[in-house]
Amino acid sequence: MPLELNAIAVILSHNPPSCATDPSKADIAITVRLKNALELVAVRVIPLFRDFIDFFRNTVG
Secondary structure, eight states: OTTTTSEEEEEOOOOOTTSSSSSSSHHHHHHHHHHHHHHHHTTTOOOOOOHHHHIIIIIII
């Protein structure tokens, strides 16, 4: 959908079924894959929450 709308950025969100506050290995892996794929078409991934911003900067780059 971001490409169809000519988006320059996207916000990712996730509601884990376990209500855990820390991202799982799968959460990290899919976030990295999405970020890398979207970079290829010049779409930025914007973290939604302050805690996630710190995680994103430290883990995903």
